[in-house]
Amino acid sequence: MYKDMPAKKLDKRAIRYERTKDIIESFFTLAVFVLLMFLTIRFNWPIWLMAIWIVLPITDFLLSLFLLPYLKLKAVRYEMHALHLEVMNGLFFKKRTVIPIERIQHVVVKEGPLTRKYRIQIVEVFTAGTGHEIPLLLKKEAEELRIQLLDQIKAVKSDV
CATH class of the missing domain: 1.10.287 (Helix Hairpins)
Structure with missing residues (x-):
């Protein structure tokens, strides 16, 4: 595809x-x-x-x-690049979103009682207009992505 x-x-x-x-x-x-x-x-x-x-x-x-x-x-995939975060999801209708790092305002890691039991978290990335979700990440992986995103945001903001 x-x-x-x-x-x-x-x-x-x-x-x-x-x-x-x-x-x-x-x-x-x-x-x-x-x-x-x-x-x-x-x-x-x-x-x-x-x-x-x-x-x-x-x-x-x-x-x-x-x-x-x-x-x-199989439907959810993501990848962190130097200047953008790419997220793909959707069971039947695939949606591929590219989020520029300089547009990201903040990152939220969510978990509830059931996700905590299975050590899973949901990473939400917010821009000025929208929020994008990367669901079902293992706790360690979600924390690494959050730190990586925050480092990338700091690097882009300091260059401006």
Whole structure:
């Protein structure tokens, strides 16, 4: 697709985090479909709807458990260059963003309870108009990227 794709890929250990997150989200989906089953019985909706209310959450769960984590692992890439940061993401529609170092205003490293358990962090890079996210980096890798970005920003700012 691209001649020179960004070199850095996500670590395979991020799959465990993605699976856990997707399973938790699937329980919320399941709750919605259980409610729909109850409403189908309560209001005498067509019985064929019950098949849909059963098949859809099972399909969602199986996709979330087996397919989507691997696709996301392959979809996110990034690379730090001397004058810009390149980020590529998107499962089906690929988006490639080049962020000039001189435009970066600040860098944020985010983590929550689940990401902390799996030692994963999300690096967010902010420019004047937008924020760009590099998800699912190992803690060590996220910290190295943050330090590298801050060093690059200092070098570019001192040259001006």
